[in-house]
Amino acid sequence: MSITAEILSIGTELLLGDIINTDAQVISEGLSELGINLYYTSVVGDNPERIRRSVELAKSRADLLITTGGLGPTYDDITKETVSQCYGRRLVRHEETVRRLETYFSRRGITLTENNYSQAMLPEGCTVFTNEWGTAPGVAFDTEDGKSVIMLPGPPSECFPMWRECAMPWLASKSDACLVSRTIRVVGLGEAPMEAMLRPIIEKMTNPTVAPYAKVGECLLRVTAKAATKEEAFAMTEPVVADMCSRLGDVVYGVDAESLEARVVELFAEQGKTIATAESCTGGLVGERITSVPGASRVYLGGAVCYSNEMKTRLLGVKEETLARFGAVSRETAAEMARGARERTGADFAVALTGVAGPSESESKPMGLVYIAVAGDGIEVVRECTFGRAGGRERVRSNAATTALDMLRRALLGLKLEK
Amino acid sequence: MSITAEILSIGTELLLGDIINTDAQVISEGLSELGINLYYTSVVGDNPERIRRSVELAKSRADLLITTGGLGPTYDDITKETVSQCYGRRLVRHEETVRRLETYFSRRGITLTENNYSQAMLPEGCTVFTNEWGTAPGVAFDTEDGKSVIMLPGPPSECFPMWRECAMPWLASKSDACLVSRTIRVVGLGEAPMEAMLRPIIEKMTNPTVAPYAKVGECLLRVTAKAATKEEAFAMTEPVVADMCSRLGDVVYGVDAESLEARVVELFAEQGKTIATAESCTGGLVGERITSVPGASRVYLGGAVCYSNEMKTRLLGVKEETLARFGAVSRETAAEMARGARERTGADFAVALTGVAGPSESESKPMGLVYIAVAGDGIEVVRECTFGRAGGRERVRSNAATTALDMLRRALLGLKLEK
Numbered sequence: 001m002s003i004t005a006e007i008l009s010i011g012t013e014l015l016l017g018d019i020i021n022t023d024a025q026v027i028s029e030g031l032s033e034l035g036i037n038l039y040y041t042s043v044v045g046d047n048p049e050r051i052r053r054s055v056e057l058a059k060s061r062a063d064l065l066i067t068t069g070g071l072g073p074t075y076d077d078i079t080k081e082t083v084s085q086c087y088g089r090r091l092v093r094h095e096e097t098v099r100r101l102e103t104y105f106s107r108r109g110i111t112l113t114e115n116n117y118s119q120a121m122l123p124e125g126c127t128v129f130t131n132e133w134g135t136a137p138g139v140a141f142d143t144e145d146g147k148s149v150i151m152l153p154g155p156p157s158e159c160f161p162m163w164r165e166c167a168m169p170w171l172a173s174k175s176d177a178c179l180v181s182r183t184i185r186v187v188g189l190g191e192a193p194m195e196a197m198l199r200p201i202i203e204k205m206t207n208p209t210v211a212p213y214a215k216v217g218e219c220l221l222r223v224t225a226k227a228a229t230k231e232e233a234f235a236m237t238e239p240v241v242a243d244m245c246s247r248l249g250d251v252v253y254g255v256d257a258e259s260l261e262a263r264v265v266e267l268f269a270e271q272g273k274t275i276a277t278a279e280s281c282t283g284g285l286v287g288e289r290i291t292s293v294p295g296a297s298r299v300y301l302g303g304a305v306c307y308s309n310e311m312k313t314r315l316l317g318v319k320e321e322t323l324a325r326f327g328a329v330s331r332e333t334a335a336e337m338a339r340g341a342r343e344r345t346g347a348d349f350a351v352a353l354t355g356v357a358g359p360s361e362s363e364s365k366p367m368g369l370v371y372i373a374v375a376g377d378g379i380e381v382v383r384e385c386t387f388g389r390a391g392g393r394e395r396v397r398s399n400a401a402t403t404a405l406d407m408l409r410r411a412l413l414g415l416k417l418e419k
Numbered sequence: 420m421s422i423t424a425e426i427l428s429i430g431t432e433l434l435l436g437d438i439i440n441t442d443a444q445v446i447s448e449g450l451s452e453l454g455i456n457l458y459y460t461s462v463v464g465d466n467p468e469r470i471r472r473s474v475e476l477a478k479s480r481a482d483l484l485i486t487t488g489g490l491g492p493t494y495d496d497i498t499k500e501t502v503s504q505c506y507g508r509r510l511v512r513h514e515e516t517v518r519r520l521e522t523y524f525s526r527r528g529i530t531l532t533e534n535n536y537s538q539a540m541l542p543e544g545c546t547v548f549t550n551e552w553g554t555a556p557g558v559a560f561d562t563e564d565g566k567s568v569i570m571l572p573g574p575p576s577e578c579f580p581m582w583r584e585c586a587m588p589w590l591a592s593k594s595d596a597c598l599v600s601r602t603i604r605v606v607g608l609g610e611a612p613m614e615a616m617l618r619p620i621i622e623k624m625t626n627p628t629v630a631p632y633a634k635v636g637e638c639l640l641r642v643t644a645k646a647a648t649k650e651e652a653f654a655m656t657e658p659v660v661a662d663m664c665s666r667l668g669d670v671v672y673g674v675d676a677e678s679l680e681a682r683v684v685e686l687f688a689e690q691g692k693t694i695a696t697a698e699s700c701t702g703g704l705v706g707e708r709i710t711s712v713p714g715a716s717r718v719y720l721g722g723a724v725c726y727s728n729e730m731k732t733r734l735l736g737v738k739e740e741t742l743a744r745f746g747a748v749s750r751e752t753a754a755e756m757a758r759g760a761r762e763r764t765g766a767d768f769a770v771a772l773t774g775v776a777g778p779s780e781s782e783s784k785p786m787g788l789v790y791i792a793v794a795g796d797g798i799e800v801v802r803e804c805t806f807g808r809a810g811g812r813e814r815v816r817s818n819a820a821t822t823a824l825d826m827l828r829r830a831l832l833g834l835k836l837e838k
Contacts, residue, residue: 015457017448029436038434039469042461050458283710284703287724291702294778302730304723305706311721359713
């Protein structure tokens, strides 16, 4: 597929700066996986004349137009009307969508107004993407002169899944191919060294393709294969995923995992083991991340946030002598915090963090210095981390939490815990 | 100023979806404060021909072009060359920038290469925005036919402050006016009722202008005045800020405050009072938010995360009988958690949260039901909150944490705590 695409995001709220255009980023990422060139993206407000001009411009310079936004039921949602007009399509009532809307609203005890029915007026002969996450369906169609159009709703909670689950497969199917994308998630190895290590191999690959991405505190590899069927495409990813995983080693925490914390919860649940936390500089962030996973109660008991020295003693039994001799930010304090949390909660594993989040430095210890301890049956390891000042307090805390979660994973799996 | 602006973000990494275009959002917000109309924003890659076409298009439909990105020292940073060409400006060496770069690099022990000097080649006769956050200066100039151009670096850590501190004042100064913007922050009142309440008053205002914005879990009003001097503009905001605050009442938690948590830390520090937390469904989020504020150690002692029933008893002394009779998600458990946290830490105030974050429901209690208790000297209040399913688990937790922080503020200030 050597076609070119253009993204047009529609919504005055984007031009007012009320919201960030995350839709464009997610769609861009997907186009790049599909090997579709993207030369321009733009944003326009809810103004029919300017939308029309933007659509005409996109039509003149790209094969595929993807719009986001303006599919709602209110008077300023005019994407379908305007875009369909530009491509010479009329809108017709889509009965299945009418029924879906009626069910959706009656379940909530709401009667549909005339406005709501406008959401069921769709371009004639289009492919309808059922919206499982909201009310406005997405649509796609091809024109006689070889152009294609996709329209997706604006709210990211609807746009993201509809892009990945409906629009991307529709695009892939146009080339008689099914597309399967796998994600290898990596923690504890930067994007630059990962890329340097894999570039000679991945830059020659065409199907599957392998693309590295950096995320905050971690990175990922996306392996994407095209084939006649989903099963075939999936099968094609398998050896590549296996090869990449074996090259990367134990920094891979999961394939197609949702997040590090989700993977930690899953692994501990599989082994029936429990976790406790003892947090100083992160102030509750590790607990917050673990409990952001639905069902975290299967493995997470709780723990203590002890921001002051006194609380380290009162809540976790850290010895006053340890604090006086080594300081709150020390290997020894971290170890006693982990031990204390484990004893007081009865958890199988406890992780403890104490450090200098900054911006000010304390006890003549530099910002970004964090000690992270893990205690478990026969395990007691403290890792000294220096996260540096760049990125500020927030980045230090977030990197510390990520490292703590990774150390829990490593402790459970019996992997090397020291750097 | 009834001019129209257009934002052009330049960088292939944006089209690949590697990064989100936060620059455009921040600039859009500022333009709207300045009363400058923004009709289009677009993104183009590091391609000279496509940049040229995009610049010509913007020039044809807007008075002011703002570009971001492409000011770095490498071969694909071609914004200045291309844009200057379109506007008929030649690039000349800016000696002050040369000296700044030499100082910047020599401090880091790096010798400048020819590439680096290219960053000092700037459009003839332009205004130079010194970059205190990186190396590439920003520039601005006016053309004979009444058009204006601003070029800013792409990295948000450079673009955001240069936009607010250099480019926005430059734009304001073009109308012989200084601009002062104040922020009234509101919690516990939705954007829709706030807007309904204030619209008749604010929609007639021209200087200062008052604009409402919705943020997650809270909202804000931005009051912006233009005058000949900063002092005068600030003075003009004063009666409007006072009027808005008195209309809104105690849902205003701060004027020009950074965040609710920062305001809570500030208020407690002023009164020399301390805080403890006891979290179940939020798993540490309240502690995390308090400790995200630099210097939170002045007021925050710590607390317990007790995700399981047993931990509520072990760590906070909640009676087993209470849990058995009323359940973990109950008014009674929340109250005992707060009391326990206060006793065990010795804090002046403790806040406790227990609820159903979802997605699954427990004890036949609905998702979104959260009990939040505050305990203090002579104070013990439990609020029953129903945050609803929309927005999911994350939104329930985040709204619960915001309400908990607001209840701490209200308890300290002796404001009404019940809804």
